[in-house]
Amino acid sequence: MAAANRTPTPNRPTAVLVDAYSTGNFLPPAFDRLGVDVVHVQSTPEPIAGMLAPDLGAYRSSLVCGDPAATAARLAALDPIAVGAGQEPGVPLADELSERLGLPTNGTALSAARRDKFEMIEALRRAGVRCADQVRAADAADAVAWAERRGAYPVVVKPLASSGTDGVEICADAGQVRDAAEAVLGSRTVYGEPNTAVLVQSYLAGTEYVVDMVCCRGARYTCGIWRSQKRLLGTRNTYDLELLVAPEEDVVADLIAYVGGALDALGIDHGPAHAEVIVTERGPTLIEVGARLAGHLDPGFHDECLGGNQADLTALAYTSPETFLRERAGRRYTRRLAAGVYASPTEQDGVVERIDWTVVKEIENLPGVYGVLLKLREGDRIRPTVDLRTSTMRVYLRAGTEEAMARDYRLVRELKDQVFQVG
Structure with a gap:
C-alpha cells in the first residue's frame, strides 16, 4: 500500500472507500467523526481525469487495485468493517471487495445493472417495476431502426454508463437519433470509458x-x-x-x-x-x-x-x-428551510481571462445564498452550456420562504455572466 499523509490512530476500526472522487471527498471526514479510519482503493491504473480527485491526505493509506483477489487479501489484514463506493466507477469493485471480505455487500450478481443503464432498466422490468421501453444499439443504424419501428417520438439517446446529462439528447426524428447516436459512439464517458454501444429509450413526459x-x-x-x-x-x-x-x-x-x-x-x-x-x-x-x-x-x-x-x-x-x-x-x-441548488448556464465561449471576485462576493452576500462553487479557474476554457458539466457555477440557495429564495435566485441569474471575464 502507498502511504498517505494521515497517521493511523491506534485501536480505531478501518473502512475502505473505492474511487472516492467528487462528493466522495465528504466521506473520510464523516467516518472520522465516528472514530473510523479510511483506506482508499483506486479501481483504475491511473486517476480518472475530469473528476475532483480524492484527498489522499485524509486516508490511512491508499492502493491501486490490479487484481481484486490480491487487493482483498491485502485489505483483509486491516480487518475492515465496511467497503463502499465513493463514486460511480467504483461501484463494481466495491461490490466485489465487500463480497470477498464477507462484509455487508450489495453483491456482484447485479453489479452490471448498477452501472449499465440498459441492464438497470431490464432488471426493473424483470422485477415488475414500471420502466421505460429501450434498446441497446451497437451502431447508429440500429438505434434509428428501433426508433422508427417504435413509431413514437421523441426518444432519448444517451451513453450506457455516464452521468451528469453527458451525451443525453431528446430526439424528435430519425435524423436526430442518428446524429446523437453517432456522437455518443464517437466519444468517451465522463469517466474516460469508451462508448461501445448506445442506449435509446422512450421519452418520459x-x-x-x-x-x-x-x-x-x-x-x-x-x-x-x-x-x-x-x-x-x-x-x-x-x-x-x-x-x-x-x-x-x-x-x-x-x-x-x-x-x-x-x-x-x-x-x-x-x-x-x-x-x-x-x-x-x-x-x-x-x-x-x-x-x-x-x-x-x-x-x-x-x-x-x-x-x-x-x-x-x-x-x-x-x-x-x-x-x-x-x-x-x-x-x-x-x-x-426552502432550498435550491442552481447550476448556472452560460453562452460565453472563449478562455477565462479573469474572475471578477467582486461579483462573486456580491452573490455570496445575498441573504439566500449559502455558498458558491466556481467550476472554472482563470485560464480554463469556457463553452456554451450543453449539459451539467458545462455549467459554470453551482449556487446553494436557502431562505425562510420560497419567495425569498426565488428573489435571490433571480438576482444570481442576473449576475452569473459577470463572474467570468472571457477573452
Whole structure:
C-alpha cells in the first residue's frame, strides 16, 4: 500500500472507500467523526481525469487495485468493517471487495445493472417495476431502426454508463437519433470509458425528481427529494434549479415507495443511492439510479436545510448499523428551510481571462445564498452550456420562504455572466 499523509490512530476500526472522487471527498471526514479510519482503493491504473480527485491526505493509506483477489487479501489484514463506493466507477469493485471480505455487500450478481443503464432498466422490468421501453444499439443504424419501428417520438439517446446529462439528447426524428447516436459512439464517458454501444429509450413526459437515500440491511432513510427544473437547449435538457420538496407533499410517499422497489430490483441494500425519476401519467418511472452519493451534496448545506446529510448517514449505516436502523430506518428528512441548488448556464465561449471576485462576493452576500462553487479557474476554457458539466457555477440557495429564495435566485441569474471575464 502507498502511504498517505494521515497517521493511523491506534485501536480505531478501518473502512475502505473505492474511487472516492467528487462528493466522495465528504466521506473520510464523516467516518472520522465516528472514530473510523479510511483506506482508499483506486479501481483504475491511473486517476480518472475530469473528476475532483480524492484527498489522499485524509486516508490511512491508499492502493491501486490490479487484481481484486490480491487487493482483498491485502485489505483483509486491516480487518475492515465496511467497503463502499465513493463514486460511480467504483461501484463494481466495491461490490466485489465487500463480497470477498464477507462484509455487508450489495453483491456482484447485479453489479452490471448498477452501472449499465440498459441492464438497470431490464432488471426493473424483470422485477415488475414500471420502466421505460429501450434498446441497446451497437451502431447508429440500429438505434434509428428501433426508433422508427417504435413509431413514437421523441426518444432519448444517451451513453450506457455516464452521468451528469453527458451525451443525453431528446430526439424528435430519425435524423436526430442518428446524429446523437453517432456522437455518443464517437466519444468517451465522463469517466474516460469508451462508448461501445448506445442506449435509446422512450421519452418520459412529466416532472423530474431526484431522490437520495441511504440503505442499511435493506432498510432505507430518505435524505432528500428535489424537484428538477430543467431548460431545453436544442436537443439537450440540462439542469437549471433543483428545489427541495416538502416531505409532506403527496408525491413524496409515491416516490419513496417506487424508488424502494427499484433499489430492491437492483439489489441495493447497503450504502447510498441517488435516483432520478420522472412522475409520468402512469406514475413514477426511473431514469437511472447510482449506488453513490448525490452530485450536489454539500454536508453543511444539507444539515442546515434537511437536518442531516447523505455522507454522514452513509458513514453511520456502515459504522453503526444498529444505530442507523433504530434512528433512521423507514423515516424521511425534514425541510427546515426552502432550498435550491442552481447550476448556472452560460453562452460565453472563449478562455477565462479573469474572475471578477467582486461579483462573486456580491452573490455570496445575498441573504439566500449559502455558498458558491466556481467550476472554472482563470485560464480554463469556457463553452456554451450543453449539459451539467458545462455549467459554470453551482449556487446553494436557502431562505425562510420560497419567495425569498426565488428573489435571490433571480438576482444570481442576473449576475452569473459577470463572474467570468472571457477573452
